Amino acid sequence: MSLFGTNTGFGTGGTGVFGSTTTDSHNPMKDVEVSSPPDDSISCLAFSPPTLPGNFLIGGSWANDVRCWEVQDNGQTVPKAQQMHTGPVLDACWSDDGSKVFTASCDKTAKMWDLNSNQAMQIAQLCYDRQLGQNTEGTLFWDTRSPNPMMSLQMPERCYCADVVYPMAVVATAERGLIVYHLENQPSEFRRIDSPLKHQHRCVAIFKDKQNKPTGFALGSIEGRVAIHYINPPNPAKDNFTFKCHRSNGTNTSTPQDIYAVNAISFHPVHGTLATVGSDGRFSFWDKDARTKLKTSEQLDQPITACCFNHNGNIFAYASSYDWSKVQI
Amino acid sequence: MPVCQFFLQGRCKFGDDCWNEHSREGGRGGGGGGYNSNNRGPPPQQNRGGGGFGNKVWVNPSQQRGGYVQPSSFGSRNNDQWSRRDGGGGGSDWGRGGGGGGGGSFGRRENIKSSEFGFSQNRFSALDTPSTFDKGRRAATTTRGDEDNSRICETIQSDMEVWESSGQWGFSTYSHAKNPLSGFSDLSPEELRLEYYTSRASGNLQNYINGINQLLSQWRSRVRELKVMNASTRAALITELNSTVSQESSTGFGSTDTGSAFGSKSFGASDQLSTFSFPGAPATGFGSPSVLPSTGFGSASSAPPTSGFAGAPTAPPPPGFGGAPTAPPPTGFGATSPPTASSFSFAASDKTSNAAPSGFGSASGFSFSAGTGGGFGTGFGATATTTSTFGSTSAFGQPSTSVPAPAVPASGATDSLFSTESSLTSEELNQFKAKRFTLGQIPLKPPPANLLVV
Numbered sequence: 001m002s003l004f005g006t007n008t009g010f011g012t013g014g015t016g017v018f019g020s021t022t023t024d025s026h027n028p029m030k031d032v033e034v035s036s037p038p039d040d041s042i043s044c045l046a047f048s049p050p051t052l053p054g055n056f057l058i059g060g061s062w063a064n065d066v067r068c069w070e071v072q073d074n075g076q077t078v079p080k081a082q083q084m085h086t087g088p089v090l091d092a093c094w095s096d097d098g099s100k101v102f103t104a105s106c107d108k109t110a111k112m113w114d115l116n117s118n119q120a121m122q123i124a125q126l127c128y129d130r131q132l133g134q135n136t137e138g139t140l141f142w143d144t145r146s147p148n149p150m151m152s153l154q155m156p157e158r159c160y161c162a163d164v165v166y167p168m169a170v171v172a173t174a175e176r177g178l179i180v181y182h183l184e185n186q187p188s189e190f191r192r193i194d195s196p197l198k199h200q201h202r203c204v205a206i207f208k209d210k211q212n213k214p215t216g217f218a219l220g221s222i223e224g225r226v227a228i229h230y231i232n233p234p235n236p237a238k239d240n241f242t243f244k245c246h247r248s249n250g251t252n253t254s255t256p257q258d259i260y261a262v263n264a265i266s267f268h269p270v271h272g273t274l275a276t277v278g279s280d281g282r283f284s285f286w287d288k289d290a291r292t293k294l295k296t297s298e299q300l301d302q303p304i305t306a307c308c309f310n311h312n313g314n315i316f317a318y319a320s321s322y323d324w325s326k327v328q329i
Numbered sequence: 330m331p332v333c334q335f336f337l338q339g340r341c342k343f344g345d346d347c348w349n350e351h352s353r354e355g356g357r358g359g360g361g362g363g364y365n366s367n368n369r370g371p372p373p374q375q376n377r378g379g380g381g382f383g384n385k386v387w388v389n390p391s392q393q394r395g396g397y398v399q400p401s402s403f404g405s406r407n408n409d410q411w412s413r414r415d416g417g418g419g420g421s422d423w424g425r426g427g428g429g430g431g432g433g434s435f436g437r438r439e440n441i442k443s444s445e446f447g448f449s450q451n452r453f454s455a456l457d458t459p460s461t462f463d464k465g466r467r468a469a470t471t472t473r474g475d476e477d478n479s480r481i482c483e484t485i486q487s488d489m490e491v492w493e494s495s496g497q498w499g500f501s502t503y504s505h506a507k508n509p510l511s512g513f514s515d516l517s518p519e520e521l522r523l524e525y526y527t528s529r530a531s532g533n534l535q536n537y538i539n540g541i542n543q544l545l546s547q548w549r550s551r552v553r554e555l556k557v558m559n560a561s562t563r564a565a566l567i568t569e570l571n572s573t574v575s576q577e578s579s580t581g582f583g584s585t586d587t588g589s590a591f592g593s594k595s596f597g598a599s600d601q602l603s604t605f606s607f608p609g610a611p612a613t614g615f616g617s618p619s620v621l622p623s624t625g626f627g628s629a630s631s632a633p634p635t636s637g638f639a640g641a642p643t644a645p646p647p648p649g650f651g652g653a654p655t656a657p658p659p660t661g662f663g664a665t666s667p668p669t670a671s672s673f674s675f676a677a678s679d680k681t682s683n684a685a686p687s688g689f690g691s692a693s694g695f696s697f698s699a700g701t702g703g704g705f706g707t708g709f710g711a712t713a714t715t716t717s718t719f720g721s722t723s724a725f726g727q728p729s730t731s732v733p734a735p736a737v738p739a740s741g742a743t744d745s746l747f748s749t750e751s752s753l754t755s756e757e758l759n760q761f762k763a764k765r766f767t768l769g770q771i772p773l774k775p776p777p778a779n780l781l782v783v
Binding site: 043062088090106157158160174175176194195198199200202221222223224247257258259260261323324325 | 495496501503516517519525526
């Protein structure tokens, strides 16, 4: 179920893109498929940081496991290892040195997986968790050397998504809450922001400015819309904006369009462009500074649930699996 | 864009259609210099300023690049009336809406100097620019002009139409401006999915399905109600929009206009109650405020029923469902079995003009987080037979930050909000005393006041 895309020359249209003429549209982009994908929906993907030679991809899934693949330069993937939780894994991330992977799951635990020794140690007992170190009611900050949370900050609502780029962290909660944290020294709440979106928050990703400092974030909602928000813009009215995406018919306003949730947002580490993936089974690349859309993929037959760029932006991975968006019974 | 030299001299003959930048200072005569942009007929889609504005400052040049941002379309406008329709589905510029509502505080006719007037492609820009008078106006006034209200209602209506027809995720909170509208519960797909997995594991899939059905029907009815926007909905909405400046105070609570049996208004008035989420059930006197958050607490407004949503089965309840002690308990509802309850949940909608509260019912459906206090009666709802006694419902869910809810039954409503210990059976009493409710045994009656602990 997980698919891999290799896009060299970001933004110029990746290689290996063909229009799909077959009826099987599970991989219309003809991207490289990862071998041994997990058995259930994939909740998160993360590539290894640049400190690790080579590219390793981890993916957490609703089948309670986290898998690690090595991605070789020719695009082929080799499954390397797997760890199990007792509940669905919601999020995973790498440590800065690339030796450890932290995973968080619905079984209320977060584990630190040491890849060298292939041991996983439970480091946290949390309540329902959406991303590492965060639980619903409060954000917990962990120093991995100690078994207790370093600090805990209350949040007003359930945490739906979060992103961390030192020294900033953004958490988007239920009921359209948005909190920005400052992580230097003691993590502290920096600001609560009024949501620029009208509907439920789905995903958030921090972007950096030209000096490589986190300067704002992109927030996606279930309503096919992404808001770009700067933390301290010179001109908020002009700099912050929202755009619509993942909708079925572009500008045709006569027929009602289908609106899909934006499941994940990921920024290219070098170019600063962003990728969004949605429940419509497409991924799109956008340039937020030029405020234009760069490319949209063909439609896959399943929603795309997670995406991620590798550390130098040469590889874009996206996962196609059911995201529970069709609840009508 | 280069600045137009003629405009600076006050004599640009292109006026609004000039390709160069016309700054807002000076050059006011330029607009009349030959081209009156008001006469242009339907303004072109791409924001060349909309009729009547001499300045183009707020037209973000990048918008003209035809990017993916939907250009604000002005539809039909005349200078006097600021009535604006959404062009294409909910794309109205909120900033303008807010500005216009200022009761004409910025001279909506001639002088549109203010570029802060939020004419950017971000229709929420007015939300985060504190320096604009928009915000000042908003905070200051609690009443809005009628035009404003009708415009807001129109926006909400069109948003509802889009929401309904688009197939997007329904369990989402919705807000027009800063504060969310009542009647919508915020549930993420992951929460529901987890709920599904746990119920599947425990063999209770039917509960899950019932719960989802209830949530769906609540949502549908709320959306329909807002779409239709009859007089009472409109009034309730306006009250809610105006009075939600302080989110803590729950304005009204449940039924208001129908004068249900629970002094809801007074109840609601006490801000302590801000912490609960409830399915609202006005009209027939079931009381209960509709849920609502802004801060995750229910604030009520009269009509809408609401949200709530399923709690999780007792096994590690995702807090979303109220499992975690701190989560505001979603007021779950319930599903199921007892015949009265089921008849209640859907059938009730026939009885009430508003969509029924749906979901109440016996607990077997979902659990709740008893939350920190132990026993907050989430039971609500009730069966048709017990309507008269209903009222309470308060479940409060409460997060630790809240307020001593128990301490406050709002004046006058005390006896109907909480039951006395003597009126509860011993099982119910045990349930209230326990840290968490067990599925299938959640009491339908409200808790006794003395058991509520903050």
